[in-house]
Amino acid sequence: MTTVHNAARSQINYASDRLRPVRIWLYAMAGLVLLMVVVGGITRLTGSGLSITSWKPISGTIPPLNDLQWQAEFDAYKQIPQYEVNNSWMSLDDFKFIYFWEFVHRLLGRLLGVAFLVPFLVFLVQKRFTPQLAWPLFGLFLLGGFQGLLGWWMVSSGLSVLTSVSQYRLAAHLTAACLLFIALVYVPRSLEPGRISGVDPSRNIGSAVVLLVLVILQIGAGAFVAGLDAGMSYNTWPLMDGALVPNGLGVMQPFWKNLFENALTVQFIHRTLAYVILAYLAVLIWQQRAAGGFSGVHGWLPRIGLLVLLQVVLGIGTLLMAVPTSLAVGHQALAFMLAGVTLAYIADMQRAARVTR
Template sequence: MTSTSEHTSAVAGSEDSKLQHNRTLVRWWLYFVCALILVMVVVGGATRLTESGLSITEWKPIHGVIPPLSEAQWQEELEKYRQIPEYQLINKGMSLDEFKFIFWWEWGHRLLGRVIGIAFFVPMVVFWAQGRLEPWLKPRLVFGLFLGGLQGAVGWWMVASGLVERTDVSQYRLATHLTLAFFIFAYLFWIARRLAPREAATHEEQAGLTTLGWVFLGLVFLQLFLGGLVAGLNAGFTFNTWPLMDGQIIPDRLLVMDPWWINMFENVMMVQFQHRMVAYLLVAAVAYLAWRSMKVSGRAHVMRPTWHLAGFIGLQVVFGILTLIWNVPLSIALVHQGFAVFVLAASIDYLVALKGSYPTR
């Protein structure tokens, strides 16, 4: 009887060890994909700030990976660009060398999207074939693959909005494209963090803090969407003072458009004002979250992500202010956009600390 029990325990221990090994491999693969998404967010910001996003006027998911290889092909690409309003109204007379500069940014952005797709799909297939994926994990990863394909389609939908009547892309579509990128990151990072073994939260911690954590995450996503509107309207290049805006705490011309609600999406002043106000709200919210976490828990596994989140919010506010008052220099603007991913990651990590690891049985 003892021998049988020992054998059963040994088998169970071996299975648990194999499970944790597989989870570790999958977790680090997802971390790598998340890191690529971070790079993609930064490259996307650079593509936007260098006004490069409309330089490639066709959607060729496969063939488009090959850039122009001859002078004739470069001239052909430039001629296609000459047909759109951005060239005709803003960049008329652009030289081939100037065109190549914006072309390479957009081409690099699209190529990185393809690289992310491969970096996700190929390991997923390999892990699936090797039996390293738990049954519950497979549909979650397939949904992640779907989100990646959707993001490619949304990206082209965004670009298409600037090829006919506009000289830039729709701020609505840009904000959607950017927010979806952040959602994909959050989705994969959530899975990866829950695959790591961690200390379980108590019932009191879960009951007292989980709702607050989700509300905070909702505020973060709202701010990310508003940041997309700011980028889409180039609102960061206006009202470059802080803490006053147009000489006031609350400017006068926030609701000059009719109907009133359109101001929240199309009035440059209102869009920037909203982004500022939600930043202040996040600072207050993270202070309350830290206070509440200390009161309800105070344990290291909850407080560690809390302090990370508070620190990242503080840094992000500083980066945002510097981006504004320095009139959106490329370097600090990209730091501000990229660091938003760290704020989002910390928000997810806080919730995972309360939710715990995925069950092993």
């Protein structure tokens, strides 16, 4: 983040009037990542993630075009445990449904790579940004490619022994996607021209970074909930299994396994982190109101507060209704938007702090 921040400062002085297409492009890339997260959530909730059992980066862009090709894909799927244990009832038409979502998810990943690399090269030739900024941007491209590798690494975990993907690999895949998304928000926000004001913004940056870390941790915790289908049980609130602190949180040995493999403990951690984030943000808002209000850059804080409240309501609704696809996907997407808005607040505070120096 520091490298991009320094590059952004240099870049604004270099040619701020030429950076508007670059900012629009990066925001569009962030939107495409968010769309991938939504489709990825649908893919997971429909049990579609293991429907394509091979990784073909180039030829995989073309779906099956005739009955023989469809049957070959279906036969390959029949070889994995998920089909044998859970989906042996499937017909070819049923298989085509789950294949569709995984295919679209992978296609969006390829589209993201092309949509990033081509404009990047064009802007580089046009000298719309300096080499100092070009290297961090290229790093984002590499991070996107790494995300693709993580995706296949995740899928491969469910092809031989498991009937679904590893929750550890799912958490790595989703957290990496979050880091890519917020980076694609941070860079263009740092390149915004013009002055921005705020009451002593520099003292709030550290607090906002803590909030961002908590949100990212919560997204990772949510991935473990999803990977273990932990949201399908204990569908009551505010009590969980009849208590605020349920029994059985540490039944696995060694204890650390409970944090990642015990569905009860994993859901409890996800709930608890939500309460921590809500309480922490309430303190930040109260402190900022006492310190001078929400003018200028600090106008982000009440907006973040509204997003957190909506996220809590969505989370409770998703739990009580036993994880319907629409609510669950909205809950996941809003978590990413919350992380993005928090980082936009941090970027704006950094810009405002430069003005006051």
